[in-house]
Amino acid sequence: DTEVTQTPKHLVMGMTNKKSLKCEQHMGHRAMYWYKQKAKKPPELMFVYSYEKLSINESVPSRFSPECPNSSLLNLHLHALQPEDSALYLCASSYGQGGTDTQYFGPGTRLTVL
Amino acid sequence: AQKVTQAQTEISVVEKEDVTLDCVYETRDTTYYLFWYKQPPSGELVFLIRRNSFDEQNEISGRYSWNFQKSTSSFNFTITASQVVDSAVYFCALSAGSDTGNQFYFGTGTSLTVIP
Numbered sequence: 578d579t580e581v582t583q584t585p586k587h588l589v590m591g592m593t594n595k596k597s598l599k600c601e602q603h604m605g606h607r608a609m610y611w612y613k614q615k616a617k618k619p620p621e622l623m624f625v626y627s628y629e630k631l632s633i634n635e636s637v638p639s640r641f642s643p644e645c646p647n648s649s650l651l652n653l654h655l656h657a658l659q660p661e662d663s664a665l666y667l668c669a670s671s672y673g674q675g676g677t678d679t680q681y682f683g684p685g686t687r688l689t690v691l
Numbered sequence: 692a693q694k695v696t697q698a699q700t701e702i703s704v705v706e707k708e709d710v711t712l713d714c715v716y717e718t719r720d721t722t723y724y725l726f727w728y729k730q731p732p733s734g735e736l737v738f739l740i741r742r743n744s745f746d747e748q749n750e751i752s753g754r755y756s757w758n759f760q761k762s763t764s765s766f767n768f769t770i771t772a773s774q775v776v777d778s779a780v781y782f783c784a785l786s787a788g789s790d791t792g793n794q795f796y797f798g799t800g801t802s803l804t805v806i807p
Contacts, residue, residue: 619797
């Protein structure tokens with residue numbers, strides 16, 4: 578089973594709202610990722626967690642706050658977002674954070690910021 | 692520096708035609724991995740294949756085949772007898788740079804439309 582699940586599928590929020598995106602995998606993977614994808618563009622890496630510790634933060638604004646409660650769960654907390662943050666947010670996981678390890682992606686959350 | 696180039700932005704073919712999607716990569720690492728992903732309109736990135744830099748054998752999986760050539764730094768993807776369900780954006784990706792955690796470097800994607 579190579580399934581990564583994400584909730585919600587769609588999210589509309591105002592600039593003053595606080596919301597969270599959730600990602601879950603039960604493949605025993607120890608690395609989890611958040612990507613942001615704008616229309617007609619490739620995914621852009623935001624954060625990487627390896628063994629539940631943040632290992633890569635690609636200079637993402639502080640209005641995005643990741644959290645990894647355990648090895649199966651990854652959250653992305655959103656606060657005071659801007660309209661330009663509207664995008665598809667993809668979660669992925671891999672067995673490790675090495676180049677040999679395929680990243681498996683979830684279906685994404687389509688976020689609209691009004 | 693790591694880089695992936697997918698020069699074909701959009702391709703349209705008629706159903707049952709063969710189509711090849713090009714991918715050219717740049718890396719100074721001797722060990723690296725190449726991937727192809729499919730992204731249908733639903734949004735999920737679906738893994739298709741992984742190839743490491745030491746394995747230049749071509750691979751065939753049903754109607755899909757991949758041609759890896761280190762001499763030209765290319766990893767091209769061919770769909771034989773295309774079907775409407777093949778319509779999607781296809782991304783080629785490179786995993787390299789052990790000093791930076793083997794990040795994925797995606798190409799800009801090729802949007803394939805198969806016309807019935």
